[in-house]
Amino acid sequence: MLAPLFRLQIPNDTSRKIIHVDMDAFYASIEMRDDPSLRSRALVIAHDPRQTGGKGVITTANYVARQYGVNSAMPAIEAVRKVPRRLLVFKDPDFEKYRAVSDQIHAIFHQVTDRIEPIALDEAYLDVTDNHRFPTTIALALWLQQTIERETRLTCAIGVSYNRFLAKMASEFNKPGGRTVVTPGMAQAFLAPQPIGKFRGVGKKTLPRLEALGIENGADLLAADPGMLQRELGKAGFMLALHARGIDNHPIEVKERKSIGKERTYNPPLQSAAAVRQELTMLAAKVSATLRQKQRHGTTVVLKVRDVDFNTQTRRTTRERYFVEADDILAAAWTLYNEETDTSASLRLVGITVTGLAPLSFENVDLPLH
Known part of the structure; x- marks a missing residue:
């Protein structure tokens, strides 16, 4: 059984420099790059449900489609219901092409660090603590964005912070194409207004439980009793209490380079x-x-x-x-x-x-x- 958080002395490792790179609508952006006529359409990467008897799930959608409430993991038939027929385009996913572009992006990552944790084809964590090539981590992040766009003609959002949790929160804060930095001194002010649903580990089951406890944002989470969070949510509550304080000492899990x-x-x-x-x-x-x-x-x-x-x-x-x-x-x-x-x-x-x-x-x- 976990000991109550208030009995533990959890150090906050602020010595690291972590970058989270998240490509913008990755699969859809590749298809629009290769066929510019798709840019003004509501592009959905999925098998056309009108040809599959209504079956299928959306892999991703471009930002035009998202304006109509279409998102990844949604049943593809929902796009037919939400998007005007004249705008809607379905395109079957081409994962061989997407993997090739992902490999190209990872080759760019490896120019600055080998401490890389891929999360999916379109996102990764980079530990650049030992960077000696650039004067600052912000300069390195800018170089990554510019190089990725120049070599692939694709954009990405980048989050820079001292741990994984904050770096990912930062990259999601200003999409598409944004660059957000959260220093140790900025962490509490950055987290306070964030909706609780944005916190990692808060899903469809956890969100209503937190809302029932009166926790709607980062400030509420910080004010909540850590022991209560742990009793109510177990390990997830323990982790949320740490995250509310800007603590995430989980190391980057480097994958062997293939x-x-x-x-x-x-x-x-x-x-x-x-x-x-x-x-x-x-x-x-x-x-x-x-x-x-x-x-x-x-x-x-x-x-x-x-x-x-x-x-x-x-x-x-x-x-x-x-x-x-x-x-x-x-x-x-x-x-x-x-x-x-x-x-x-x-x-x-x-x-x-x-x-x-x-x-x-x-x-x-x-x-x-x-």
Whole structure:
């Protein structure tokens, strides 16, 4: 059984610098980027319920659709009821494309830190406490927003604070495209007016219970007796009492990196094989350098190209011996380009990624067979 909060001395770790990145209407934004005619429509990413017998759930919706009360996780048929027919567009989700864009964004994250906790394809926590590249964390956050928009033509909201809970609250505070900073000295003033439903862990079952206790916002939650919250809600009440005080010492849960890659976009596009090879040579060198820096090598090389019509292709080759040398990576990518892709297309994006990673201590060894 949990001890009452008022008997515990919970330290508030304010030494960390945490960024929460949340892409704006991610799947819908990708589709609008690739087809600008969708921007003025109420775009819903879901199978059209008029063709599925009313079945299906909304994955996400653009901000035009949200103005009509359409949101993710809602039955798709609700969009038909809420949005004027002339505005409504359904589009089947293309998760392969969304994952490719997410990988591109995560490659940008890895330019500033490897302490990354992905939450979904469209959001992640970054621990940038040890940042030495930028003069301030705010400058780093601005660079992330600008680089993501420049390289993907997509926007994101960013929250900056000293823990996960506040960073996520901050990113949600000013969507889409906002950037919100909550310092230790600002935490109480920031949380006080926040509706209680915005607090993490307050769902459909917990919200009415809190409202019945007269708790409607952060100020009410802070004023509530911690022992009462714990008795009424158990562990959830304990966590809410901590959050009301701006406390969340939960560390970033770093996921093992599964790939290392580099890619670039081009304007004007690449229009010759010679130009493509020159860029592949540069990218292979950068991937090799990063592999050595991270003490990794991998068994698979992935080539990614996107043409001027935004058609994206990924091709891969796998071998038993590890890739780490730039010449080996280039040779594999060049073969994929010549044998597996349309070499006549003008390219606006080229990328190389090495996957199947293992520590460099796992050496390539040729075993004698006799």
